[in-house]
Amino acid sequence: MGTGQDQRDASRTLSAISVVSGFALWELVGRYMGTGLFLAVPTQIAAATVELWRRGELLNHITVSFSEFGLGYVIAVLLGVPIGLLLAVSSRARATLGPWVDGLYATPVIAIAPLVILWFGIGIWSKVFVVASVVIFPMIINTEAGVRSTPQHLLEAIRCFGASRMQLFVKVMLPSALPFVFAGMRLGIGRGLIGVVVGELFGARAGLGRLIAESAETFNMANLFVGVIFLAAAGILLTALVRRIEQRIVHWT
Amino acid sequence: MTTPTAKLEFQHLTKRFGDLVALQDISATIADGEFVSIVGPSGCGKTTLLRIIAGLERATEGRALLAGREISGVGYERGFVFQSDSLLPWRTVLSNVLIGIEIREGRRPEADVQRARELIQMVGLGGFENYYPRQLSGGMRQRANLARALAINPEILLMDEPFSALDAQTREVMQSELTRIWQQGRKTVLFITHQIDEAVFLSDRVIVLARRPGRVREVVDVDLPRPRALAVKRTPGAIAYVDHIWRLIEREVIESVEEEKRR
Ligand SMILES: Nc1ncnc2c1ncn2[C@@H]1O[C@H](COP(=O)(O)OP(=O)(O)O)[C@@H](O)[C@H]1O
Numbered sequence: 001m002g003t004g005q006d007q008r009d010a011s012r013t014l015s016a017i018s019v020v021s022g023f024a025l026w027e028l029v030g031r032y033m034g035t036g037l038f039l040a041v042p043t044q045i046a047a048a049t050v051e052l053w054r055r056g057e058l059l060n061h062i063t064v065s066f067s068e069f070g071l072g073y074v075i076a077v078l079l080g081v082p083i084g085l086l087l088a089v090s091s092r093a094r095a096t097l098g099p100w101v102d103g104l105y106a107t108p109v110i111a112i113a114p115l116v117i118l119w120f121g122i123g124i125w126s127k128v129f130v131v132a133s134v135v136i137f138p139m140i141i142n143t144e145a146g147v148r149s150t151p152q153h154l155l156e157a158i159r160c161f162g163a164s165r166m167q168l169f170v171k172v173m174l175p176s177a178l179p180f181v182f183a184g185m186r187l188g189i190g191r192g193l194i195g196v197v198v199g200e201l202f203g204a205r206a207g208l209g210r211l212i213a214e215s216a217e218t219f220n221m222a223n224l225f226v227g228v229i230f231l232a233a234a235g236i237l238l239t240a241l242v243r244r245i246e247q248r249i250v251h252w253t
Numbered sequence: 254m255t256t257p258t259a260k261l262e263f264q265h266l267t268k269r270f271g272d273l274v275a276l277q278d279i280s281a282t283i284a285d286g287e288f289v290s291i292v293g294p295s296g297c298g299k300t301t302l303l304r305i306i307a308g309l310e311r312a313t314e315g316r317a318l319l320a321g322r323e324i325s326g327v328g329y330e331r332g333f334v335f336q337s338d339s340l341l342p343w344r345t346v347l348s349n350v351l352i353g354i355e356i357r358e359g360r361r362p363e364a365d366v367q368r369a370r371e372l373i374q375m376v377g378l379g380g381f382e383n384y385y386p387r388q389l390s391g392g393m394r395q396r397a398n399l400a401r402a403l404a405i406n407p408e409i410l411l412m413d414e415p416f417s418a419l420d421a422q423t424r425e426v427m428q429s430e431l432t433r434i435w436q437q438g439r440k441t442v443l444f445i446t447h448q449i450d451e452a453v454f455l456s457d458r459v460i461v462l463a464r465r466p467g468r469v470r471e472v473v474d475v476d477l478p479r480p481r482a483l484a485v486k487r488t489p490g491a492i493a494y495v496d497h498i499w500r501l502i503e504r505e506v507i508e509s510v511e512e513e514k515r516r
């Protein structure tokens with residue numbers, strides 16, 4: 001018990017010190033060199049956060065961005081997993097959809113964001129579409145890889161009990177693909193958040209990406225950093241959440 | 254042709270992989286309740302033979318009969334224990350032991366759960382029902398694999414070098430556990446190994462295979478009293494059997510080792 005716990009405490013302390021001194025350094029350097037037009041220091045960002053919150057703008061930006069991300073992400077997972085499963089078990093599906101999936105995965109789909117804004121307008125649905133289209137590919141590809149990497153000796157062992165294809169799929173392939181599915185979900189968080197920001201840059205009424213774009217135009221560096229910091233925090237929290245769920249469900253790894 | 258007591262019968266079984274003759278004209282009969290081992294140098298076709306019995310592989314010529322019926326695919330009447338650990342890592346011991354029942358019944362009848370618990374007790378895993386495979390040692394996992402194979406109450410138990418991944422001491426313990434368990438149920442067992450002393454200790458008969466092509470070199474009746482304790486291995490009778498079998502395959506074992514070195 002002792003050493004493991006001690007070590008964890010020690011590394012936590014170290015991380016906290018690292019973060020705090022990083023911010024302190026940022027503050028010092030910023031103040032010494034003069035923040036000017038292109039930088040804001042942590043105290044200014046904190047003040048801007050309070051101000052934006054008080055005016056109700058911040059909550060609005062967060063709600064909009066979070067809805068776009070949440071809807072797009074859930075759609076991507078709900079579509080991506082079954083498509084990945086289909087590609088893994090059906091060679092015909094693989095032959096038909098495979099080239100599209102591989103091609104679009106390699107393409108920076110984000111580049112068509114301006115087009116998507118034209119199709120769906122500047123409301124949240126254009127961003128939902130962008131998020132879904134960047135998250136779906138890691139979901140499809142990871143799910144497929146997960147099913148394919150099911151250990152052969154496990155499949156044969158269970159087949160020896162007379163298992164049907166369906167039983168093999170449900171009892172062996174699905175559980176052994178789960179760790180890959182979760183890895184895809186973690187990958188999808190970063191990609192999805194980028195999708196939100198880029199989508200909003202090209203056209204939106206509100207959202208953290210919109211806040212960043214607007215602040216950049218008016219050289220309001222403090223507000224710009226508020227947007228950046230909340231996006232970073234969202235990435236960290238969402239990843240921790242998925243990891244927590246993963247540990248609960250994929251407890252055997 | 255088939256004698257009524259034959260549980261498993263090979264009739265002129267031949268298996269070719271392209272030009273390679275893995276098994277050639279294997280004929281043998283295993284009686285109900287018998288414990289038979291197959292020994293032979295690496296590459297003589299032991300696993301191939303077992304995969305044919307499993308229904309995972311088809312014989313090129315000849316056939317294999319289980320209780321008089323020709324084997325044509327996988328099925329519930331055969332229980333397997335493999336060399337590699339084939340427990341499902343996301344299932345507990347109890348849940349792993351029940352997988353065969355689940356596949357056959359589509360559910361877990363209470364009576365079978367009770368029986369699975371008894372089997373877990375019998376293989377010496379009582380108290381570990383809710384453990385996951387990663388929490389068990391190699392020997393314990395093979396005990397769980399044995400319970401899983403027995404849970405479907407198979408006509409025959411087929412084991413492919415089940416103890417070869419274990420350390421020497423654990424292997425000895427597992428050998429004596431297996432004789433104890435076999436003594437209780439008198440299930441028909443076909444046991445594959447490359448360890449001659451293991452085959453002699455466990456078996457009523459030992460089928461010795463030669464390699465290239467894999468064929469029956471000799472069938473040795475092991476006439477040692479039962480029940481057997483591990484000490485039996487050190488009696489002159491047992492040593493004589495081991496010696497005899499070793500002489501049958503010595504040259505080929507050396508050949509196969511040389512070949513593996515070259516690869
Ligand atoms: N699927 C396969 N395709 C081609 N050759 C195979 C295949 N399975 C086994 N063999 C060959 O058949 C021979 C017997 O193999 P195997 O049954 O695994 O031997 P053992 O279990 O006695 O070591 C070996 O020479 C092996 O390389």
Ligand SMILES: [Mg+2]
Pocket residue numbers: 299300
């Ligand atoms: Mg083998």
